[in-house]
Structure formats: structure tokens, C-alpha cells
Amino acid sequence: MLAVGIDIGGTSMKIGFVNEKGEILHRFRLGVNHEDGQVKMVKELGELVNQEIEEQGYKASDFVGIGVGCPGCINSETGRCDFSGNLNWHDLDVVGLLNSITGLDTRIANDASAAMLGEAMFGAGKEYKNLVLLTLGTGVGGGVYINGRLYEGNEGKGGELGHMIIRMHGRQCTCGSHGCFEAYASASALIADTKKAMKKHRDSKLWDYVHGNIDDVNGATAFEVAKLGDPVAEEVVKNYSYYLSIGVLNYCNIFRPDAVILGGGISGQREYLTRPIEERLAARHYGFPMSPKVRVFVSELGNDAGILGAASLAFEKVKK
Amino acid sequence: MLAVGIDIGGTSMKIGFVNEKGEILHRFRLGVNHEDGQVKMVKELGELVNQEIEEQGYKASDFVGIGVGCPGCINSETGRCDFSGNLNWHDLDVVGLLNSITGLDTRIANDASAAMLGEAMFGAGKEYKNLVLLTLGTGVGGGVYINGRLYEGNEGKGGELGHMIIRMHGRQCTCGSHGCFEAYASASALIADTKKAMKKHRDSKLWDYVHGNIDDVNGATAFEVAKLGDPVAEEVVKNYSYYLSIGVLNYCNIFRPDAVILGGGISGQREYLTRPIEERLAARHYGFPMSPKVRVFVSELGNDAGILGAASLAFEKVKK
Numbered sequence: 001m002l003a004v005g006i007d008i009g010g011t012s013m014k015i016g017f018v019n020e021k022g023e024i025l026h027r028f029r030l031g032v033n034h035e036d037g038q039v040k041m042v043k044e045l046g047e048l049v050n051q052e053i054e055e056q057g058y059k060a061s062d063f064v065g066i067g068v069g070c071p072g073c074i075n076s077e078t079g080r081c082d083f084s085g086n087l088n089w090h091d092l093d094v095v096g097l098l099n100s101i102t103g104l105d106t107r108i109a110n111d112a113s114a115a116m117l118g119e120a121m122f123g124a125g126k127e128y129k130n131l132v133l134l135t136l137g138t139g140v141g142g143g144v145y146i147n148g149r150l151y152e153g154n155e156g157k158g159g160e161l162g163h164m165i166i167r168m169h170g171r172q173c174t175c176g177s178h179g180c181f182e183a184y185a186s187a188s189a190l191i192a193d194t195k196k197a198m199k200k201h202r203d204s205k206l207w208d209y210v211h212g213n214i215d216d217v218n219g220a221t222a223f224e225v226a227k228l229g230d231p232v233a234e235e236v237v238k239n240y241s242y243y244l245s246i247g248v249l250n251y252c253n254i255f256r257p258d259a260v261i262l263g264g265g266i267s268g269q270r271e272y273l274t275r276p277i278e279e280r281l282a283a284r285h286y287g288f289p290m291s292p293k294v295r296v297f298v299s300e301l302g303n304d305a306g307i308l309g310a311a312s313l314a315f316e317k318v319k320k
Numbered sequence: 321m322l323a324v325g326i327d328i329g330g331t332s333m334k335i336g337f338v339n340e341k342g343e344i345l346h347r348f349r350l351g352v353n354h355e356d357g358q359v360k361m362v363k364e365l366g367e368l369v370n371q372e373i374e375e376q377g378y379k380a381s382d383f384v385g386i387g388v389g390c391p392g393c394i395n396s397e398t399g400r401c402d403f404s405g406n407l408n409w410h411d412l413d414v415v416g417l418l419n420s421i422t423g424l425d426t427r428i429a430n431d432a433s434a435a436m437l438g439e440a441m442f443g444a445g446k447e448y449k450n451l452v453l454l455t456l457g458t459g460v461g462g463g464v465y466i467n468g469r470l471y472e473g474n475e476g477k478g479g480e481l482g483h484m485i486i487r488m489h490g491r492q493c494t495c496g497s498h499g500c501f502e503a504y505a506s507a508s509a510l511i512a513d514t515k516k517a518m519k520k521h522r523d524s525k526l527w528d529y530v531h532g533n534i535d536d537v538n539g540a541t542a543f544e545v546a547k548l549g550d551p552v553a554e555e556v557v558k559n560y561s562y563y564l565s566i567g568v569l570n571y572c573n574i575f576r577p578d579a580v581i582l583g584g585g586i587s588g589q590r591e592y593l594t595r596p597i598e599e600r601l602a603a604r605h606y607g608f609p610m611s612p613k614v615r616v617f618v619s620e621l622g623n624d625a626g627i628l629g630a631a632s633l634a635f636e637k638v639k640k
Contacts, residue, residue, distance in 0.1 A: 164570045
């Protein structure tokens, strides 16, 4: 059987026909036209899915259903997107619309929850039953996998792992609160910290790396320049690793999962990202040394994490 | 069917024969004699259980099994107590010993996890399927109930909810880390904060309340004196409520449970404890106002929470 995985982003929707091994047999895209109304956007999406199923020689009955990973505030119980800032969606019945157009059973979840399930089903978490995923991007997204199933909390509104306060009275967060994990450990926070260090240290190699253009700083910049031995970049990376390890440590003590999986662009740093965290965990988690070690992995699904995560929602729904 | 619930404390073990309605039909105690070896202590316990079953006219087959709630570092998968400071137990096969003496199926868990399950089965959480319990005592114990089952994490070492860092570089915690929730929100922390405020304000009514004897301060003192309008006590309570609300808020964003239940002696303050937290939650949790409200309750089982929680472990095991 196949599933349709729909990864909704702010500029385009990526869609894949995925089999139970996690192979994407066919993929296509739909641009997000912000001038269309929200209902029209989803209808167009549903009609495109129908069309591609037919053009590729499949039948609806080849599919277990549709899974949708969507940014924003998703009610996975009602199937609605309550609010998505990037998409300008408000109280939109995504599941109802897609189901009525395609006839396929449809399930929606927050994009980080979808990515969590994708890693558990097809990626870095395949062998484990208790997992936590942190996606390090504009914010910090979170996914929780417990006893072999996705855990989403009441109305699917749990797993907001970026909004755990790790420093009371700390940095302002975009959510309105202060000291949230995401205000320290997101790619945005790392970029801001990198720029701040550059402004303070005009002689740092960070400037050479971006050819003097501070707007070119991204989530990899500090890591790459630290590898060249620049002390300013090393300090930025050291602080970032520390912040990240506080959050990972907290989730170890809370969930004691088999593993914590790190996703998002920064996860491309692989062992440069995971090693300092594992070292800190080994020395610091509660109950050490009698408690089991928690592994720290980076995401394995890369650019396909969104489509595969979305498809995994449809596969899990069938197993329920 | 009945269950034997064993609530192990630092000075005595409280045991009850509990029915499926959560009624304690018979109860007895065994003093903890720290001069006995650890194995002897557990053997004596098992033999006492056998003896009471017989004396009360029951048969072993009337019982689904034994549940044990134990302080310290418990491996609920192997049934061993890895370490318990108060009891001076090290790598003790509690489940194996009790099972071999009584012939009854036995399950052990951390005492806060047991209390969580007790509240879910018989107490304040009876109507819900996703719950978080925080016991405010010497430390902050934690229990997690997900999709209608106790969640304990790998080897039963999860749910260490008191050791979530809420203030990086913050107060020293007894666990060796800094800034843990328990260093701010435990009864011990409240008592220390009350004493600190008293030393700074010799004219506070807090002094009258304890008849000038600062050693008489307990977890209720600041609350009781705040009710009399003393500004120093009010400030202590206000800060404590704030610290507690940070942790509760974090657990709302992480789990989005149906309710958070507060246990331990301080929970006797009831709405004086819960109201300020609910007010803060209503204004601050992520996704507000679109995310579901999380209720905040105090424990309903009171002094019997330990025995009932332990017994619930045996009842849940049977349902598995």
C-alpha cells in the first residue's frame, strides 16, 4: 500500500507517493499562492493529488490515505489548522476538505510531530520505541514518540518542546514569553549570536568567511569557522552547544527516551553537534551513572523528512 | 480482586489491602530498621504480607498482585531498587524477593510514579487519560500518565520532573546540577525562602506565627501568614507561585495534558496554590487562546496516596 505525504511549507507544498518502506515513488509540488483564499489553496491541492494519482496509473484504493504535516497551530483531533502565520490560515478544515475531494482518509499533524513519526518509522529512530525529536530551525519544533506511537497531547497541542522555559526572566521569545529553549537553541538564535559576536570582534575569521557581508551568516557559519580554529566562532559554538544540551538534558530527565533526534539544517553538522551534547549528558543527567544512556542522533531523512513524516501519519493511522 | 499496596518510606512501610474501587480494606505497618540488612528488611516485609493475608482470612488467589512505591532510583523493568539514599538500599531485587516469598506477581515503581497512577485510577485524575503529577516535598517528584497508562521511560527512569532546569546557572540543586525546578518549587525550597525572608524582616508576622522559633517553619507557614495579610509572607508566596507556575507551564507546553495534579503537603493549600497558577497558565501557555485549557488540581488521595498508588501498579499490570 501507498500513502500520500504532503509537506506544507510557507512557499510551496511538497507531495510524495510513499510506500511502506519509506521510498518516494513519485513526487510533485504545488506553489503557495498567498493571494488565493485558504479554502481555494487546499481544494487545488486535493485536485492535484487526484490528477497525479490518475496520471501515474494508480487507483485511490492503492492508498491507505493522506498524511499532512503543517506548520502552525494544528488541532490533530478535529483535523483543522487553527492558525498558521506563514500560510495566513485561520481555522481551516484541512482534513475535511482533502477528504471530500480525494475520498482518501486524511490525517494532519504539526510538521515537527510528522517529522518525529517519520524518523521513528523510516529514519534514525527505527529501532526504538521512545523518542524525542527537536528540529532546530527558525524556532525549535518538537515531536514525542512514546511506546511506539506519536504522542501529541490534548487536541494535538502538546510537544511544544521549543517553549520550555530554561531561563526564567531570560531572553524574549517570539511567543511572548521569556527564556524559552527556542530563544537560545533555534537556528535563528545561533545566527543572532553569531552576528553579535562578529560585531564585537571585527578581527574574527567569521567576517572573512562571509566576505564581509554579515547578512550572509547562516546556521552553519559559526560551526564552519570554528573548525578553522577561530576563537570567536569557537565561543559561539560552545555557548550554543551548552544551550542545546540544557534542553536535551531536560528532555532526558523528563522522558528518559531511547534517543533524542536533532533535525533541521544545523543537524548537517552531525558529530560536531551531537558530541558535546553527549559528553554533557553523560556527566549530568539525573541518576547518573545508574540511569540508561540516552543516545543523540541527527535526522536521517534529510530533505525528504517532511514528505516521509507526513506519509507516516497515514500509515500510523491505519495501524491504530 | 484485591491488590497489596506497599508504600515504602524512610521510617516505615505502610501496607494496605485495596479493592478495585480504591478502598483500603485492611492496613498495617512495618517499621524500617536501618540496622537490618537490606535483604532482611524486604524478606520481613514479604513474610508480614503472607501472615496478614492468612490472619485476615484471605487467600493468595484473592490478590492480583503486589505493587510497591519506593523512593529513590528504581528500575521498574528489572524490579530492582538501584539506589535509595533514605533506605540505604543498593541494587536490591525488591520484586524478586517479594515474589519468591509471597508467590504474588509484584511490580515496583518510583513513589511519584505510583502516586500518579493512584490519582489516575482512584483520585483527582479519574476522568482523564493524559496527566502530569508533581509532588511538592523534600524534592519535586514527578509522574506522567499518557494515553491512559503510566509512562516511566526507559528502565523506568523517566518522569524526573523535578530535575528540569528552569534557570540556567541558577540555584544549586541537591542532584549536583544548577537551576532545577525542584530547587525553586519543592517544599524545602519554600521553607528556605521563608526563613531567608524572616531573617531579612525581623518585624514580619512570620516570626509571631512560629513563636520566634525559625526551626518551626514548614511548607504551610508562608501561606498561612500571607492569609493574615503580612506583606513579607505574601511576597514569599508570590515568588513561590511564580516558580511553580514556570514548571507547570513548561509541562503544559510539553505534554498538553488534560490536567496537572499537585501533591505533597503543600497541596493542602488547595485553591491558594492552584489559583495563581491557573491564572498564569491562562495568559501564558503556548498557542493561547487556541490551545485547550489545562486544569490544575490538588491530589485527592491525601495520606492514602502512597498505598493506593502502590496498589494501582498491581491493578494496571493485570490490565496490560
